[in-house]
Structures are given as C-alpha cells and as structure tokens.
Amino acid sequence: METTQKLIDQIILTSDVVVRTIPYLQLEIVFITTIVDLQRIEEHILKPLTERARIPHEQQTEPLEEWIANNLHVAKIKTLTSPKEAAQSLLDSAAVICSSKGYLAIDMHGQTRRTPEEPKADTSIRGPRDGFTEIIDVNVSLIRTRVKDEKLQMKERIIGERTKTKVLVVFIEDLANPRIVKEVFDRLDTVKIDGVLDSGTLEQWIEDNHWSPYPQMQATERPDKTVAALLEGRIAIMVDGSPFVLLAPTVMLSFFQTTDDYSQRWVSGTALRLIRIIALLVSIFIPSLYIALTMFNPELIPLKMVLQLAATREGIPLPIVAEATFMEIMVELVREAGNRMPQQMGQSYTIVGGLVIGDMAVQAGIVSPIMVVAVGLTALGAYAIPNYEAAFVTRMIRFPMLLTTSIFGIVGTIAFTLMLFAHLCTLRSFGVPYLTPFVQMAGPDLHDSLIRAPLQFSEKRPGTYWSPRKWLRRANQQKGT
Amino acid sequence: MKQMNSHVVAILTFELLLSTGTMEWIPKWSEAFKSEVWLPFTLYFTLLVGIITLFYYMTAYIPFTENNLTLFDTLLGKYLGAGLNLLLVFFLITYASQTCINGIKIIQYAALPYTPIAALLLVGLLIPIQLIPAGFEPLIRYQVSLFYPALSLAIFLLIMSFRFSNLHNFLPLWLPVQPTFSSFLTNILELLPGLNLFVVYLVIFKKHQAALSLKSMLLGTGGVATLNFINLYLALAVLGPFESATLHWPVLEVVRVQKMASSFIERLDLIFLVPILVAMSSALNLYLYAANYILTSYLPFAKWIVLTITVSALGFLVILPHYFVHTTLKIQSMINFFNLFLVIVCLPVFFIRFLLIKKKEVHND
Structure with a gap:
C-alpha cells in the first residue's frame, strides 16, 4: 500500500x-x-x-x-x-x-513498567512510600492523584533531535510566577541536543550558572515533595526515562528541607533542620578548623588538650595537612567504591573501609586517631544533608578550604567562607536569588527557614519562589472558631 | 519578593555608617576626652541623626533622573557635579585602600605576622572581584546575608568581655579642662567616613526603588551608634581611658585578654576576627562598588577594564604606603580634609539646594 x-x-x-x-x-x-x-x-x-x-x-x-x-x-x-x-x-x-x-x-505502550517504589536517594520516615519511576505517565499519575486542582497545568516539549524525549513542565497556573514559567520554556526551547537520557543532563543545559559547583535545581524522586513544591509556586520538570523530577526555582535552603520536617511537630521539625545545618557546618569546617587550631593557633585551645593532641600525633610522619588530605581522599574512595559495588557488598565494603582501613592506618602510624575522629565526623555531617548533590558539593568544598587553611590558618578559613558566600550571592535559580529568604530578610518567609515555625505562622504563602498569590494559604481557623 | 525592603535599607544604612568596624578612633577619643567621652559621643549621635534625616528628606523629595550618579551631580549641576564625582572616586578608592591596610594590619597583628601584604590583599580582593561584575543586587545580598551572624557574634563577644570591667574608669564625668571645638570636630569626623558613601548610594537606592523610610534609616543609624557606644565603653570600662589611648586596637586587646577557663576555646581574639573581617570586606565592597560605578559612567571603556583600573588603583594605594610612611600620613590627612569638606561645605550647600528645589516646586504647584 x-x-x-x-x-x-x-x-x-x-x-x-x-x-x-x-x-x-x-x-x-x-x-x-x-x-x-x-x-x-x-x-x-x-x-x-x-x-x-x-x-x-x-x-x-x-x-x-x-x-x-x-x-x-x-x-x-x-x-x-x-x-x-x-x-x-x-x-x-x-x-x-x-x-x-x-x-x-x-x-500501545508496552515497555516494562516499574511500579512506584520507595525512593532510594530521597528517603523519609513518616512520609509516603511511593516514588517516581522511569515512565513519565506513571509519574504524572502520581502527581494527579495528589493534586486535583483544575489549575494544574502540564505542557509538553520534545527535546533531543534523536531521542525525541518527552519533557513535561508541570505547574499550578495561578501559583507559579508567569515570568519564571516563561523563562523555563524559553530555556527548554533553546536546548538543541542529540538526546536527553536523564533529567540531570537537561538540568545542566538550562541552569543559570554552569561554572558553579552548586546545583541550581532540586532533583527529587518523591511525588509528595514535588506536590509541596507546586503548591509553593514552583515548577516541576519531568523527563521521560528519568525517575528524578527537577524542581525550579531552587534556593539553597530547599536542600535542607525534607517531608519529615512538616509531618512532625514543629519542635521536632526545627530540631531536625538545625541538626542538618550543624551537619553542614561540621562537614565543611571540622578538618579546616582542626588544621588551623593545631598548626597555626594552638594557643586558642586549652593546654591539656594541646598536650593530648600532641601525644596522639607522636610518631606520625605526615604533616597535619597531608594527613587530613590523605584521610579525606580515603573517605571519598570508600564512598565511591561503596556506590559502585553491588548493594549488599557495597554496604559491607563501606563498613570494612571505614573501620578496618581507618584502624589500620592508625596502627600503621600514618594518621592519628584524632584525625580519624575529625574525618569521620565530617563524613557523617555530609551524609546528614538530605540532598545528594548538595551533600556532594559540601564534601568537595572541603578540599579548597583545606588548602587555604593550610596557607593562611584560621584567616584562610574565614576568607574562603566569605568567598564562598560571595559566590552564593551571585547565584540565581531562574531569577530567584540562591540565598533567598536570608538576603531579603523578609520576616514571614523566615518562619520556614532555619527553623520550622508552627504551621499557624505560615498563613501567607512564602514569597521565596516569587509566587504571585500571597494571600492566605488556609482559613484562619483559630480566629474563626 | 522585593530585594530592597525597609529592613534591608536599615541594614545597609548601618553598614554604610559603620565603615570598617575596627574602631581605630577609640584611642584618639580616649586621649582627647578621657572619661568625658559621653559629651562628644552625644554630639556625634545628634549630628549623625541630623545628617541622616537631611539625607532622607533630600532623597525623598528631590526628583532623580536616570543620568544622576551621585548627590553631587543631582544637586550641584552636571559639570560641577562631574568634577566632584571624580574627586569622590579618588577618595572612595583611598578609603578602600585604608580599609584594606587596616584589615591586613589587624590580620598580621592577630594571626599571621609574616604573611606578605600582597598575598593577603589578593585574598581580600577575591570577594569584590566576584561581586562587582555581578551587579548591585548580589552585592546587597552579600552585605545583608552576613549582617546578622556577624553582628550577633560581635555583640556576644563584646558582652562576654565586659566581665572584667571597672565602672570607676568612667569617672570623672566632667573634666576641669575642656577640649576645644576643633578637637571635637576632627574627632567626630573620624566617625563619619560613611557619609561619602551616602552621597553615592542614596542615588543608587533610588534607582533600585529601595523602600527608603526615615524609620529604617534611623534604625540603622541608631544601631551603628549603639555598636560604637558599646565598643567605646567596653574599652574604657576594661582598660580605662589612659591605657585605651596607648593601644592601636583597644577593643581587640580587651577581647584578647579574656581567658575562658574550662572551655574548648580558651581565647576569643581570633574568633573576634570573624565579625571584623566581615565588616571589613563589607566596607571594601561598598567603597569599591561605588568607585567603580561612578568610573563606569565616565570612562568610555568596557566594564572589565574599568574594574581593572579601580582594583589596580586600590592595589597601588595599599602597597605604596607600606614603603613610604609619609604617604600614609598624607593620605590620612587628605581623608580628614575630604570629611571636613563634606560636612562643612557640601551638606549646607545640599541643604540650600534642596530648599530651593522645594520652594520652586511649591511655587509651581
């Protein structure tokens, strides 16, 4: 025919x-x-x-x-x-x-469909157990079952000259800022590539600053997190074949927020969030401060502690900086090897790597026990950060900070931190400053920042993501009853 | 969300007026006024509130155009304004260099005595070099996001340092020999380096539609006066006026003598460097941005060339005085002269121009 x-x-x-x-x-x-x-x-x-x-x-x-x-x-x-x-x-x-x-x-779609399972990279204790899959239609259904709003908008783009990958931009029409929505489409329309295999690739094509180590979009496997983002006026970008949905715009704070913060009482939510912030600080500063205090300014710490530190370092041939760098690289090696190995083996390898190699290194006299403690704390701190990419950047930032501290001592640590802040201040995600809401110091938005205030405090939709609707998010129950 | 809300304006007012925050004026005040410092401080506070109120009303009621760069060209005409603007650029870069020199000296004194000036200058410049090309908003974000952490830490350390204070150091409240008027004026002017920044930033605020309000500007003014007051009284209460007068950084010394027994950190002076370095980097950013902003409008070069010129001039002024002591003294006297010029000549002229503009507006109505 x-x-x-x-x-x-x-x-x-x-x-x-x-x-x-x-x-x-x-x-x-x-x-x-x-x-x-x-x-x-x-x-x-x-x-x-x-x-x-x-x-x-x-x-x-x-x-x-x-x-x-x-x-x-x-x-x-x-x-x-x-x-x-x-x-x-x-x-x-x-x-x-x-x-x-x-x-x-x-x-007649017929490829094997993985049923929604609990997300592996984005876990929650009290939150729902379903996660996105590789099939975009399944992912859409997970959103649709949660948001029954007639203003829920989904617009399609086909990206990839050869893969013809379906990309869905999802937002709630009267909540998302139209300028940001337009910006998302403008950027997607400029992407002319052979193929999109994963949302991570697309993210790098449409982000604001590709020189920055910081992720400027939030990737999540969780439908509940995506819905929460949509309700805040953010935009979700779904890519067929990827279980990770991109949320834009993104501010730094969003990497430290989890579903559990909201499903628990505000005291627990605030405590959890503060623990994560402390984890971030520990992860970035502990090795540098250890070097600064022991190499440059031992007079700052009590004499007893200085003597104890000196005793533990007795016989260690490496200078403190080399010792710290060696241990940090070891930790990264163990982590990367654990990631690449089959799941069961990877877990046991991480334990073996952590305990045995650390212990052996101490016994062999290459590193001091206190350094193992410092590096262990650092690694733990990084893993307490809920977002994988943010945690990874935090771990990587330690190395240049170690370098500047080894040259300038505590002044190097402070100077590097200020430089990092300066860089973060120049960052934007689809026009929204990366350090929002701290850079505007707008009171109502700070209720859900470092602390998670009682839900009754957040009557107004936060302006963090430039949502045009700033009126009440819910009826004022207490005044009404 | 509006970047320049009234809260941000209050913070910026504070930072513009604080300048470096290293309190080098305290030894001079201690020497000149001894325990009678409350008198010049009251005068300083009154003058500051008066000037800020005047600045507010000028900014609120004078019509600005897109071409206006500073209060000079807004109020004094294009040509005279351009001349004064270029003079202002020179002084802004000079102030920036003084900020750098102070910062480097304090770092060398407290932590790194043998580190070369050039190395520390290079590290310090990495912050404005990132922020200035990115524009005014990233600069403001930097200033605002670090403000509360640095201020809280500084106040905590200052309050901790009051432990060894002796209130008798404030006596006598009235000395038999009164300081002269010129002594009052020159010492008070030392605390007003931020006024030249206002000449530029008020116009920039207006261009960025900042939520300028008298309340927020006075809040920032009150904040800076309170911080200066705490620092001055800490130095006097712990060291006394005579010892304060002999030290270069009396507040740092006060913090330095604190020993926190049975604590993880025994001494606090290096921690005190954190708020000091934040204040210094803020001041450096503000001075350099203002200088670069004016130069960009006058020089027909690409933005990066203008920034290179600004930063090179700063580097020159930082490195040069290190080798020529007389240059430092000359620069210091020039800065004092410019402050005097601003307060004695420019402010009254601004006020008269403002009144004339207002009168003309009323007449037209």
Missing part, C-alpha cells in the same frame, strides 16, 4: 518493525514489537479487525474509520495525514493503521 510504503520510508526497517496486512479491509498495521504491548494489539486491534473482515462486504454499512473509532477498545486514537507524523507516533509506541486515506495512530 502506498501510505504504508511512505511510512516505512521515514524509518530504517529493522527486524522488530512488523507490517501486518488485514485481508479484505485494505488495511495494514505497522508497529514495533519491542516497544508495544503485543497482547493488547492482538486483543484490541487485530481481533476486532479480522472479525470485521469476515463480515460480507455488503453488510459493512459503517465507513471503516468510523467503525474503528466506535469499536476498537482503545483509549487514544490519533488521525494523522503526514507519514512523518505517523513515523513519529510509531517510534513513540503506537500501532499505526495505514489505509488509503491516511493513518490512525493507536497508543
């Missing part, structure tokens, strides 16, 4: 492309066996069509296209005229019925 030939001309005919002819109906069905659900094709397309083919021609009163629309038990049918569009649908898991008049594309 001519239309079938035109369609096949658009693609390379591989072994999994099947062209099935329906006798007597002058129809041909084209599909790719590896990406469609064959059982559904047999039951919902081939079976009804072959049954109709058996009916004598004079009894077929209904036109064929109308009959297909009325009798095939399928949800999505698209009428197409151009072979190019038909080929695109074919590659997007549709079965294409070719007739002399044109094409009918019927969605």
